[in-house]
Amino acid sequence: MKVLIADDDEVSRLTLSSLLKGYGCELHVTKDGHEAMAVINQTEAPELIFLDWNMPGINGVEITSLIRQNLIDSPPYVIIVSSNNKKEQIIEALAAGADDFITKPIDGLFLKAKYAVAERILRVQDRLINTNKMLEKLAYYDELTGVMNRRAGFVAVDIEIERCIRKNEFLAVALLDIDHFKHINDYFGHPEGDKVLKQLSKHVQQTLRPYDVLCRYGGEEFLIAACLKKRDESELLFERIRSTVEKMDMEFNQAIDVTTSIGVCIHQPSQHSKVANLIKQADEALYEAKGAGRNKIVTVQN
Numbered sequence: 322m323k324v325l326i327a328d329d330d331e332v333s334r335l336t337l338s339s340l341l342k343g344y345g346c347e348l349h350v351t352k353d354g355h356e357a358m359a360v361i362n363q364t365e366a367p368e369l370i371f372l373d374w375n376m377p378g379i380n381g382v383e384i385t386s387l388i389r390q391n392l393i394d395s396p397p398y399v400i401i402v403s404s405n406n407k408k409e410q411i412i413e414a415l416a417a418g419a420d421d422f423i424t425k426p427i428d429g430l431f432l433k434a435k436y437a438v439a440e441r442i443l444r445v446q447d448r449l450i451n452t453n454k455m456l457e458k459l460a461y462y463d464e465l466t467g468v469m470n471r472r473a474g475f476v477a478v479d480i481e482i483e484r485c486i487r488k489n490e491f492l493a494v495a496l497l498d499i500d501h502f503k504h505i506n507d508y509f510g511h512p513e514g515d516k517v518l519k520q521l522s523k524h525v526q527q528t529l530r531p532y533d534v535l536c537r538y539g540g541e542e543f544l545i546a547a548c549l550k551k552r553d554e555s556e557l558l559f560e561r562i563r564s565t566v567e568k569m570d571m572e573f574n575q576a577i578d579v580t581t582s583i584g585v586c587i588h589q590p591s592q593h594s595k596v597a598n599l600i601k602q603a604d605e606a607l608y609e610a611k612g613a614g615r616n617k618i619v620t621v622q623n
């Protein structure tokens with residue numbers, strides 16, 4: 322476990338260090354508040370932090386408040402160390418966000434007990450964070466392709482509508498559908514069809530900007546949304562997507578030709594814009610693209 326000890330008192334530093342070393346901790350030891358903050362702000366913050374109350378620079382309780390404001394996603398376990406163990410002091414430290422309090426001179430058995438509590442709480446927290454991440458992934462992302470699912474896609478398009486309103490830009494909302502996907506499944510088998518879906522998602526994602534929206538709308542249908550400075554930027558964007566898929570070098574044994582039909586609705590968003598309405602128009606354009614022979618883009622202006 323990565324542990325930080327911040328204390329200007331050499332005896333306390335040495336006592337804490339030698340005891341914690343015995344538990345196999347990766348120790349970072351500092352003598353003042355500013356050095357402590359530098360360690361806390363590293364990419365991988367310490368999991369367990371011992372902060373002396375009175376230190377040059379920033380004191381331990383002030384550091385605790387900063388930690389609680391800034392390290393929210395993966396909060397470290399903070400123990401305030403002080404020779405003053407008055408009730409008011411302990412209450413103040415806990416109110417600032419400390420998890421525990423230990424008094425000087427440090428008693429080895431007491432520290433061992435408190436370390437065990439910290440370790441237990443941190444393990445539970447770790448498990449919760451990991452489970453949360455997994456649930457988030459299941460709730461927002463499509464399991465097969467890794468792109469957003471329909472629910473997350475709708476929320477993301479709403480965010481893009483807001484972005485376009487702020488920047489006075491246009492929004493292109495498109496439905497992309499793989500042509501004759503049933504034949505691909507029937508001819509090459511369902512597992513190969515799955516690979517097509519995965520590879521197509523990867524390629525389309527690579528042609529988009531990080532904040533453009535790509536979600537799996539349904540079986541072999543994908544929803545794409547992108548803010549545009551001018552309406553005519555849409556043509557280039559969707560033609561790039563169409564031709565990227567057409568030229569996709571399939572990583573399979575057999576050569577599989579994959580083409581897509583794309584229906585696009587270009588719209589200047591306002592507070593009254595509705596995602597479902599834009600998708601409906603994109604769907605009508607997609608229907609036209611299929612009717613016109615597939616492997617085509619049809620755009621409607623709104």
Ligand SMILES: Nc1nc2c(ncn2[C@@H]2O[C@H](COP(=O)(O)OP(=O)(O)OP(=O)(O)O)[C@@H](O)[C@H]2O)c(=O)[nH]1
Nearest residue numbers: 498499500501502503504506511512514515540541
């Ligand atoms: N492999 C695989 N196939 C899927 C998945 N979801 C849907 N499909 C298949 O996608 C096919 C869609 O077929 P259709 O709706 O007839 O459309 P199409 O064959 O693409 O024809 P057009 O859209 O008219 O060009 C069906 O055979 C579905 O079983 C999936 O997750 N994996």
